[in-house]
Amino acid sequence: MIPTIRITPRGEDRLRSAHPWIYRSDLRDPSAGPGSIVRVVGPKDRLLGQALYSDRSQIALRMIARGEAVIDAAFWRARLAAAIGFRNALGLDATAYRLVHGEADLLPSLIVDRYGDYLVVQALSQGMDRLLPELVPILVELTGARGVLARNDPRVRLLEGLEQTVQALHGEVPEAIEATEGPITYMVDPWHGQKTGLFLDQRENREAAARYARGRVLDCFSYNGGFGLRLAAAADRVEALDSSADAVARITENARRNGITNLEAREANVFDELRHLEREAGRYDTIVLDPPAFAKNKASVQKALAGYKQINLRVLRLLAPGGYLVTCSCSYNVDESMFAQVVYEASVDSHVPVTVVEKRMQGRDHPVLLGVPETYYLKCLVLRKLS
Numbered sequence: 001m002i003p004t005i006r007i008t009p010r011g012e013d014r015l016r017s018a019h020p021w022i023y024r025s026d027l028r029d030p031s032a033g034p035g036s037i038v039r040v041v042g043p044k045d046r047l048l049g050q051a052l053y054s055d056r057s058q059i060a061l062r063m064i065a066r067g068e069a070v071i072d073a074a075f076w077r078a079r080l081a082a083a084i085g086f087r088n089a090l091g092l093d094a095t096a097y098r099l100v101h102g103e104a105d106l107l108p109s110l111i112v113d114r115y116g117d118y119l120v121v122q123a124l125s126q127g128m129d130r131l132l133p134e135l136v137p138i139l140v141e142l143t144g145a146r147g148v149l150a151r152n153d154p155r156v157r158l159l160e161g162l163e164q165t166v167q168a169l170h171g172e173v174p175e176a177i178e179a180t181e182g183p184i185t186y187m188v189d190p191w192h193g194q195k196t197g198l199f200l201d202q203r204e205n206r207e208a209a210a211r212y213a214r215g216r217v218l219d220c221f222s223y224n225g226g227f228g229l230r231l232a233a234a235a236d237r238v239e240a241l242d243s244s245a246d247a248v249a250r251i252t253e254n255a256r257r258n259g260i261t262n263l264e265a266r267e268a269n270v271f272d273e274l275r276h277l278e279r280e281a282g283r284y285d286t287i288v289l290d291p292p293a294f295a296k297n298k299a300s301v302q303k304a305l306a307g308y309k310q311i312n313l314r315v316l317r318l319l320a321p322g323g324y325l326v327t328c329s330c331s332y333n334v335d336e337s338m339f340a341q342v343v344y345e346a347s348v349d350s351h352v353p354v355t356v357v358e359k360r361m362q363g364r365d366h367p368v369l370l371g372v373p374e375t376y377y378l379k380c381l382v383l384r385k386l387s
């Protein structure tokens with residue numbers, strides 16, 4: 001017997017707006033096991049669909065199907081095959097990319113990234129956590145993966161009352177996997193690297209940035225080298241900055257592996273380093289700013305905006321006239337218009353006239369589900385300094 005959960009009129013309105021989440025405050029008399037699949041009915045018992053239930057998170061229900069549907073292995077197989085088929089059709093010039101982007105693939109709270117012959121999965125709700133043992137064999141069958149790693153260590157799992165664990169669920173997963181992105185080869189450590197190993201969402205922005213790069217390049221928040229390595233071919237010289245010693249070691253190693261000799265990586269706090277460079281106006285022709293999410297929640301938005309403004313203002317001064325700035329924000333809580341406003345204010349305060357050359361977002365393998373703003377988090381602007 002599938003348990004039934006009744007929701008309020010407000011919850012029903014939300015479902016009608018295409019959003020798949022129902023908050024706990026919109027449930028009437030919830031009673032189902034953690035992570036179970038439940039029938040969702042409206043205030044008058046009309047069947048609305050089926051959902052994954054969480055007994056801990058404020059997001060109590062994540063819809064998986066509207067109306068009647070049989071949720072069985074064939075159902076999941078069809079959903080996963082659709083997500084994988086979409087990526088295959090994109091013709092990506094990379095061996096590392098996202099196969100499943102949660103809600104945007106109608107597979108709420110499931111992330112699957114491909115690194116060559118290996119998959120890295122994340123289950124970010126009780127329901128997905130419970131389903132993983134059923135989904136992994138289907139993923140293996142559909143992709144022919146040699147190994148599957150669960151990188152179930154994101155902090156959001158704590159909100160679900162789930163433990164943070166990293167473990168192989170299928171085959172053996174090495175600590176070093178070779179991945180290519182266009183002309184660049186990386187060694188990726190899916191067990192310990194940030195996110196699932198690489199910042200896959202920036203792949204197409206790295207490609208775009210390479211079209212503008214020239215002269216002296218500064219790659220701020222470089223991690224293991226995403227932008228810097230890609231831009232090196234068009235640059236005289238690349239300086240990459242990251243506060244993590246491990247990231248600096250990796251970018252240096254990745255540069256060597258790719259035969260790149262004009263890149264120098266330094267361990268530095270970008271905020272401090274940009275202050276030190278204050279007197280060097282006009283020193284760089286191309287600058288990339290790809291900071292971590294400064295606004296992890298609503299409460300930190302004001303502080304985050306001040307941080308974004310400060311670094312953008314400083315790098316606009318550091319750019320030579322005619323130079324390009326590729327500036328990004330991956331804070332979901334700072335939306336597109338807030339980010340554009342911050343960059344505008346940075347240009348006013350630095351007295352630097354700027355044109356917007358491109359407006360970009362996360363790569364196509366991380367699509368945005370209309371009506372679900374949470375699936376749109378990465379903003380990227382390519383700007384040109386006029387004088």
Ligand code: SAH
Nearest residue numbers: 199221222223226242243244269270290292
């Ligand atoms: N541009 C990278 C991804 C950057 S992720 C790519 O394309 O792959 C953000 C990086 O910023 C992380 O590597 C983190 O170590 C680093 N970081 C965080 N705070 C920092 C700071 N204050 N100064 C320098 N680096 C910082």
